[in-house]
Amino acid sequence: MNMFYYDSICDGSSMINEDVANINKHGAWILDGATGLNGKNLIDKDSDAKWYVKQWDEYVNKNFHRTDIDLKRIVKEGINVVKDKYYKRVKDKCVKSLDLPSSSIVLTRWIKDTLEYFILGDCTLIIENNNKLNVIKDDSVTRLDNKVFQAMDEIMRKEGKTLSEAKKEVNNLIVRNRLLKNTNEGYWILGFDTEAVDRGLYGKIPFSSDTKLLMASDGFSAITDRYNYIDMENLIHEAQNKGLDNLCRKLRQIEEEDSSGDKYPRFKKNDDASAIYIELMNRVN
Template sequence: MHTELVSEPGDPTYPNEDFAAATLPASGQGGTLVVLDGVTPPRDGTGCLHSVPWYTSRLGGALTELTVSLPDVPLQEALARAITRTAEAHAATCDLSHPRTPQATVVVARWGVETLEYLVLSDSALLVESPEGAVTSLLDDRLSRLPRSSLATDAIVDSTVRNKEGGFYTAAADPAVAARAVTGVLPRGDVRALAALTDGATRWVEKFREGDWADCFRFVRKEGAQALVDRVRMLERADAEERRYLRRSKTHDDATVVYVEL
């Protein structure tokens, strides 16, 4: 197994809110990857004493451990258990019912001799390449399908669409959200390589229109994960004043890319 992992903060003076891990179990058969993108909170608080990096580290660490140590537990159940474990770590000190209690997007892939399982929750992406070179994007596109009016302000988002029926879902404090994830199983022989990207890296496709998902995957395979992040940073700097592509989005976002050749 060959792996590349790059994760960079959008602002070097502020902690990276992403989490990424790639593991090879002791058996030497199969592996896992876990990528989280912490949701940057509004300035008026989250009801929690802890930071988003604290949350993503806890959730990501628990999810990585569970997907490796319990290979027969479905990924949705592993995510639910990881959310529960993380919630229990701060339920006594924090208001976990707050709509902006620390939360994150999730991508998980786990493969063995015969199958590859995947889970995607919210707007990070998982790209899978077949032995013939075809690239499939595995996405949870509910956020992108919402009308712009429902995303106009933090208050509107939190009251109408965040972790609500008809809206979009992120991993926060309620383990039931795991059942809302996009999941599936692929034959192991149908997968040659895969890449997981947080939305700071998917800007290459979704904001700057440098190519489609297949082009993005081929760029990472040829040039490397770091090259994709570097290209996004260059495009962000070029658009910083004109705001042709970024519009209301922050100039730089945490960007994580994990590339795995099986």
């Protein structure tokens, strides 16, 4: 399979971008990092999550060529590599579960006439192949977040509090949800637990014609599954026809017009937004 066109964006919401969107000749990947809830940066002065996704970006870039093993095996080995680096840097500091960085991740890799994918967390993968559209996403994180947003919305409407004030009011619920990380009752995400890999979304899809795919972090896919600007099924066509930059500008416009969070309660005004759009061509064509 040959990649014959791609577009990518990794738009940070602040000076510290905790997303990664990258691509090489073997595949593409997006990481959406999350720092621990205790507000501590134990190994990086800017952001532990930024350090974490950087380590994964380097690891994936170096290991995507290993077609003798599948993506699940690559991720499992990567967890041990990054975990070892983390604890060597953290040294003798007292580390609690809520301190640990984590990340959502979506990986795609093309091997001959097959697309291989792996997802943990709330990243989205949309594949158009043989005139069929397939949206692949784990909604576990989204369901938990929506409960928090509903509680924030009620506080803002009934008590007249701001977005940041409402978030503080529901902090216990946010912590409770985060403690469900990598459990059957909660959600599975890229952290330091290799068991999570077996709970991720994994698959291989054979191709017989030109194929398009769109990968996105939740900060980017919010334009459809949070702000309802466009249907998820049409997002890949908008990426193809208008480009990711234009979609991201529209995303930021929506967030700016609702900077108070009255219409769309959320954890913060803007989130890091990353996406990759790729057109693939089967080698036999």
